[in-house]
Amino acid sequence: MSERREPIGVIGTGYVGLVTAAGFAHLGSDVFCIDIDADKIARLQAGEIPIYEPGLAEMVEANRDRLHFSTQIDDALVNARLLFVAVGTPPTYSGDADLSAVRAVVGAIPALAPRSKQQRHALVMKSTVPAGTGASIQRVLAEQGKAGLGYVSCPEFLKEGSAVKDFLHPDRVVVGDEMSWAGDAVVELYAPLGAPLVRTDIASAEMVKLASNAFLATKISFINEIANVCEETGADVIEVARGMGLDERIGQKFLQAGIGFGGSCLVGDETVLVRLRGRTTLMTFERLWHRLLDDGHQDDDGVIEPAALEVLSWIPGGAEPQFMPVMCVTRRDYDGEIVELRTKTGRRIRCTPDHPW
Ligand SMILES: NC(=O)c1ccc[n+]([C@@H]2O[C@H](COP(=O)([O-])OP(=O)(O)OC[C@H]3O[C@@H](n4cnc5c(N)ncnc54)[C@H](O)[C@@H]3O)[C@@H](O)[C@H]2O)c1
Numbered sequence: 001m002s003e004r005r006e007p008i009g010v011i012g013t014g015y016v017g018l019v020t021a022a023g024f025a026h027l028g029s030d031v032f033c034i035d036i037d038a039d040k041i042a043r044l045q046a047g048e049i050p051i052y053e054p055g056l057a058e059m060v061e062a063n064r065d066r067l068h069f070s071t072q073i074d075d076a077l078v079n080a081r082l083l084f085v086a087v088g089t090p091p092t093y094s095g096d097a098d099l100s101a102v103r104a105v106v107g108a109i110p111a112l113a114p115r116s117k118q119q120r121h122a123l124v125m126k127s128t129v130p131a132g133t134g135a136s137i138q139r140v141l142a143e144q145g146k147a148g149l150g151y152v153s154c155p156e157f158l159k160e161g162s163a164v165k166d167f168l169h170p171d172r173v174v175v176g177d178e179m180s181w182a183g184d185a186v187v188e189l190y191a192p193l194g195a196p197l198v199r200t201d202i203a204s205a206e207m208v209k210l211a212s213n214a215f216l217a218t219k220i221s222f223i224n225e226i227a228n229v230c231e232e233t234g235a236d237v238i239e240v241a242r243g244m245g246l247d248e249r250i251g252q253k254f255l256q257a258g259i260g261f262g263g264s265c266l267v268g269d270e271t272v273l274v275r276l277r278g279r280t281t282l283m284t285f286e287r288l289w290h291r292l293l294d295d296g297h298q299d300d301d302g303v304i305e306p307a308a309l310e311v312l313s314w315i316p317g318g319a320e321p322q323f324m325p326v327m328c329v330t331r332r333d334y335d336g337e338i339v340e341l342r343t344k345t346g347r348r349i350r351c352t353p354d355h356p357w
Pocket residue numbers: 011012013014015016017034035036037040086087088089090101102104105126127128129156157158159160346
């Protein structure tokens with residue numbers, strides 16, 4: 001594809017931002033990518049791709065002349081009307097989304113944008129935000145004298161590991177706005193993909209994303225609960241899931257009994273799927289440790305050699321996870337650095353930097 005199309009800005013060049021930028025550049029747009037991480041921008045300017053996604057490096061390279069990287073939001077404001085927002089919204093300890101990066105973006109847009117193009121700018125929210133965020137951002141914009149700035153909710157559904165494919169072949173494109181020029185322009189940008197379009201209001205677009213996430217989580221939790229029942233009844237949950245998933249109303253996807261992760265150096269509040277004396281439960285390492293202590297297994301060196309404890313584990317190169325026996329469990333006091341990793345399944349975990357990976 002090489003037809004010249006509407007230029008856009010992308011604020012935040014993480015997984016979603018970089019894939020969105022490369023995807024729209026591939027479809028013919030000039031894309032002005034902005035990030036506050038100067039190091040990341042320098043690497044991108046030097047042609048380095050900070051994340052691995054199949055096909056992403058090739059797509060960036062093929063569209064290099066249309067991709068522009070900067071730490072200055074003005075570079076996007078001067079060159080584009082639509083500013084796709086793809087900054088992180090991680091959960092806080094209370095479980096709410098941390099919207100500080102979204103607020104920072106809203107605050108960084110000047111009341112009178114460069115070249116006085118203010119009336120023709122719009123934020124296009126790709127970040128996953130709680131229901132009602134669009135309405136509250138519109139209120140904040142009005143308070144800050146930026147009511148002319150448009151707002152579109154355009155939630156992202158890509159999966160890490162297949163993000164480029166998901167951009168090019170989305171199951172659907174959801175565009176929520178007040179039937180403005182901005183929503184029309186976003187629809188036009190996605191049109192070449194030929195995906196089913198859900199054009200709706202902002203609140204409904206936000207809910208499509210949140211309800212989809214909740215439904216997928218429910219499917220996983222449901223099959224994990226069924227796995228527990230299977231343990232009790234002697235049934236094989238893999239066969240049960242297959243038998244259920246062949247019903248097209250249910251479907252195979254997101255119906256595999258869940259895996260946590262294994263290894264040492266994980267903090268106590270992380271969880272793992274364990275099978276103890278034939279019963280499968282998802283529990284924190286902290287709870288597992290106390291459960292084993294209650295069973296009186298600890299030796300003089302503080303090592304527990306549990307009887308009949310298994311955790312669901314991947315054998316390197318293996319196609320399926322399996323319950324593997326645990327030889328010993330140890331615990332240590334630690335007050336050094338903790339790093340956050342993202343697993344292949346997209347989960348973020350906290351562990352010590354010497355954790356093997
Ligand atoms: N990763 C996924 O699979 C996925 C899928 C669907 C939706 N989402 C959602 O998309 C959003 C982005 O996720 P991600 O995984 O790409 O995050 P990420 O952490 O990989 O990237 C976020 C980027 O935003 C940058 N940033 C933070 N504050 C900024 C600011 N004020 N101005 C400019 N840049 C700023 C960061 O430096 C970082 O590069 C989140 O809301 C996430 O929930 C993610």
